[in-house]
Amino acid sequence: MTGRWLGLVLALVALAALPAWMPGTYYVNVSSQILIYAVFALGINVLAGYGGLVSLGHAGLFGIACYAVAVSLAAGAGHLAAILVGLAVTLLGTAVFAALSLRTTGIGFLMITLALGQILWGLAYRWIGVTNGDNGLTVASRPAPFGFSLETATAFYYATLLTFLLGVLAMAVFANSPFGASLAGTRDQPRRMTALGYNVWMIRFYACMFSGLLSGIAGILFVYYNQFISPQSLSLTASAEVVLMVIAGGTGTLMGPIVGAALVVVMKNVASAYIERWNFLLGAIFVAIVIFMPEGLVPGTVRLLRWAMRSLAGKAVPAGGDGGR
Amino acid sequence: MNLTVVLAINSVTLGGLLFLLSAGFSLIFGLMRIPNLTHGSLFMLGAYLGATFVIWFKLDFWLAATLSALLVALFGGIVERFLLRQLAGQQQAQVLVTLGIAFMIADVCLMVWTGDPIAVETPQWLVGTTNLLGVVFPVYRLAVILIAVAIAVVLWLLLERTRLGAMIRAGVDDPEMARVVGIRVSRLFTVVFCLGAALAGFAGVIGAPILSVYPGLDFDMLPLALVIVILGGTGSLLGSFLGSFIVGFIYNFGQALLPELAYFVLFLPMLLMLLLRPQGLFGRHVP
Numbered sequence: 364m365t366g367r368w369l370g371l372v373l374a375l376v377a378l379a380a381l382p383a384w385m386p387g388t389y390y391v392n393v394s395s396q397i398l399i400y401a402v403f404a405l406g407i408n409v410l411a412g413y414g415g416l417v418s419l420g421h422a423g424l425f426g427i428a429c430y431a432v433a434v435s436l437a438a439g440a441g442h443l444a445a446i447l448v449g450l451a452v453t454l455l456g457t458a459v460f461a462a463l464s465l466r467t468t469g470i471g472f473l474m475i476t477l478a479l480g481q482i483l484w485g486l487a488y489r490w491i492g493v494t495n496g497d498n499g500l501t502v503a504s505r506p507a508p509f510g511f512s513l514e515t516a517t518a519f520y521y522a523t524l525l526t527f528l529l530g531v532l533a534m535a536v537f538a539n540s541p542f543g544a545s546l547a548g549t550r551d552q553p554r555r556m557t558a559l560g561y562n563v564w565m566i567r568f569y570a571c572m573f574s575g576l577l578s579g580i581a582g583i584l585f586v587y588y589n590q591f592i593s594p595q596s597l598s599l600t601a602s603a604e605v606v607l608m609v610i611a612g613g614t615g616t617l618m619g620p621i622v623g624a625a626l627v628v629v630m631k632n633v634a635s636a637y638i639e640r641w642n643f644l645l646g647a648i649f650v651a652i653v654i655f656m657p658e659g660l661v662p663g664t665v666r667l668l669r670w671a672m673r674s675l676a677g678k679a680v681p682a683g684g685d686g687g688r
Numbered sequence: 689m690n691l692t693v694v695l696a697i698n699s700v701t702l703g704g705l706l707f708l709l710s711a712g713f714s715l716i717f718g719l720m721r722i723p724n725l726t727h728g729s730l731f732m733l734g735a736y737l738g739a740t741f742v743i744w745f746k747l748d749f750w751l752a753a754t755l756s757a758l759l760v761a762l763f764g765g766i767v768e769r770f771l772l773r774q775l776a777g778q779q780q781a782q783v784l785v786t787l788g789i790a791f792m793i794a795d796v797c798l799m800v801w802t803g804d805p806i807a808v809e810t811p812q813w814l815v816g817t818t819n820l821l822g823v824v825f826p827v828y829r830l831a832v833i834l835i836a837v838a839i840a841v842v843l844w845l846l847l848e849r850t851r852l853g854a855m856i857r858a859g860v861d862d863p864e865m866a867r868v869v870g871i872r873v874s875r876l877f878t879v880v881f882c883l884g885a886a887l888a889g890f891a892g893v894i895g896a897p898i899l900s901v902y903p904g905l906d907f908d909m910l911p912l913a914l915v916i917v918i919l920g921g922t923g924s925l926l927g928s929f930l931g932s933f934i935v936g937f938i939y940n941f942g943q944a945l946l947p948e949l950a951y952f953v954l955f956l957p958m959l960l961m962l963l964l965r966p967q968g969l970f971g972r973h974v975p
Contacts, residue, residue, distance in 0.1 A: 419787075463962075463963070466963065466966065469780065470722060470723065471962075473723075474914060474918070477914070478958060478959070482951055482952055482955045486951065489949070489951060603787055603791070606784070610784070639799075642798075643791070643792050643796065646787075646789060646790070646795065648788075649787065649788030649791070650785050650788040653781050653784050653785050653788065654775065654785065657781060
C-alpha cells in the first residue's frame with residue numbers, strides 16, 4: 364500500500380513540474396491534450412466500465428458543450444457565463460440522451476447512442492445558421508479565472524491539470540461509493556438489483572448524467588484549448604477513439620482510461636508526424652486489443668507483473684493463474 | 689416535370705439500392721445478433737472495386753459488378769471466419785471489432801483510390817430516359833429499381849422455399865433450438881455474412897453511377913442501413929424492403945425540404961420506433 368502512495372505522490376510531482384522538464388511548448392500542449400481526453404475517457408468509463416453500457420455517441424455530448432460555449436461567446440457572453448451555459452446545456456442534452464438510450468442495454472444501447480451521436484453530428488454539420496457548418500466556430504480568447512490569464516500553454520496546462528485531478532478525485536470517490544457499487548450491481552446482476560429494491564433505471568440514469576458531466580467538462584476544456592470547434596470533433600471516429608482509450612487502458616479501472624488516453628493521444632501525435640494512416644492504425648489497435656487483450660493494458664500488465672514477481676519469488680504460478688481480476 | 693416527381697423517382701431508386709444494402713445487414717443482425725458496422729464499408733469497397741474494373745480494366749459494367757460482389761463476399765467471409773469467430777458469443781466485442789475494421793477499410797480505400805471522388809459512367813445502353821405512365825423516367829434508375837425488386841424476389845424464394853432458407857429462419861428465431869435439432873448455426877453465420885457482403889458490394893457498384901464513389905460513402909450509408917433495420921425489424925426481409933423505401937423517401941424529401949435538419953428528420957422515425965415498438969415493424973425480437 365505504501366508503494367502505491369509513493370507512486371501517487373511521485374506522479375503528482377511529475378505532473379506538477381511537467382512544464383519544467385518537458386523540452387518545449389509542443390510537449391506541454393500534448394500533455395494538456397492527454398489530460399483533456401483523460402477526463403473524457405473517465406466519463407465514458409463510468410458507463411462502459413462500471414455500468415456495462417458502451418456508448419458510441421459521447422462525442423455528441425462533448426460537442427454540445429463545445430458548441431454551447433462557442434455560441435455563447437459569439438453572442439457576447441462572458442467566459443463564466445459561457446462555461447455555465449455549456450455545462451447546463453450539456454446536462455440537459457445528456458438527460459434527453461439518457462432517457463432515449465436507456466430504453467435498452469447492450470447492443471441496443473450501443474446502436475441508439477450511435478444514432479444519437481450521428482444526429483448531433485448532423486446538426487453541427489448542417490445547422491449552418493448556428494454552427495457555421497463545416498467551417499466551424501472560433502473562440503477569440505481564453506478565460507482568466509481570478510486574474511490568471513490562461514493564454515500561455517503552461518498556464519492552460521495547469522488549469523487542465525487542476526480540472527483533471529478534480530475529475531480523478533470524483534471518480535475515486537464514485538468508485539468507492541455505494542452509488543458506484545450499485546451501478547456495478549446493475550451491470551452484473553440487474554434482475555437481482557431490481558429484486559433487492561434498487562431502481563436500476565434511475566441508477567443508470569444518474570450514471571449517464573455523471574458521465575455526461577465529465578464529457579461536458581472535457582468539451583469545455585477542449586474548445587478553450589483549440590479555440591476552435593468543428594463537426595469533426597463530434598464524428599463517430601471521435602466517439603470510437605475515446606471508447607478505444609477506455610478499452611485499451613482497461614474498463615472499470617481508475618487508471619486504465621488515463622493510460623489509454625495518454626497512449627492514444629501520443630500515438631496519434633507521433634503517428635501523424637510520420638505517417639498519414641492514423642485511422643488504419645486506430646482500427647488495427649482496436650481490433651487487436653478487443654481480440655487479444657480484452658481486459659485492457661493496465662489489468663493485463665498488472666497480471667503479467669504479478670506473475671513475474673511470483674516467478675522471481677520462486678513460486679511457480681502459471682500465467683493468468685489469478686485471472687487478473 | 690415538377691420537383692415532387694423528380695424527388696419521388698430519386699426516392700424509389702435510393703430505396704432499391706438501400707434494400708440491397710439493408711437486406712444483408714438485417715439478416716446478419718437477425719442471425720448473429722450484431723449490427724455489422726462494416727456494412728457501409730463493404731458497400732464502399734464494392735463501389736471502388738467496381739469503378740476500378742470499369743475504368744481501368746475496361747470491363748463490362750455488369751461483369752464488374754458481379755466480380756466486385758464476389759470479392760467483397762470473399763472479404764466478408766474472411767472477416768467472419770477469422771475475426772468475428774474468435775469472439776463467438778461476445779456481441780459487444782464483435783461490434784467493436786466490426787467498427788475497427790470499418791476504420792481500416794476507410795483508410796485503405798483513401799490510400800489506394802485517393803480522396804478524389806470517382807464518377808462511374810452509366811452503361812451505354814441504359815443512358816437516356818423513357819416514358820413510363822406519363823412520367824419521364826431515367827432508364828438507368830428504372831433498371832436499378834427492377835434489379836432490386838428481382839433480387840428481393842429471389843431472396844424471398846431463397847428464405848421461404850429452400851432448405852437453406854428454412855435453416856436461416858430457424859437460426860434467426862432461436863439459435864439454441866436450431867443447434868439442438870442439428871443445424872450448424874456457425875456455418876450459417878459464414879454463409880449469411882458472405883451473402884450480405886456480396887449484396888452490399890453489388891449495391892455499391894450499381895449505385896456508383898448515381899451516388900459516385902468518394903471517401904466517407906461508408907459512413908453515409910451505414911446509418912441509413914441502421915435506420916432501415918430498426919424500422920423494419922431485424923432478420924425480416926419484408927421489413928427491410930419496406931423500410932428501405934420509407935428511408936429513401938424521407939432522405940430525399942428531407943434533404944430537399946429541410947436541408948438544415950435533414951439528419952434529424954432521418955433519425956426521428958427510428959427513435960420513435962425504438963420508443964414505441966422496439967422490435968420494428970416486422971421484427972421477431974428486440975435488438
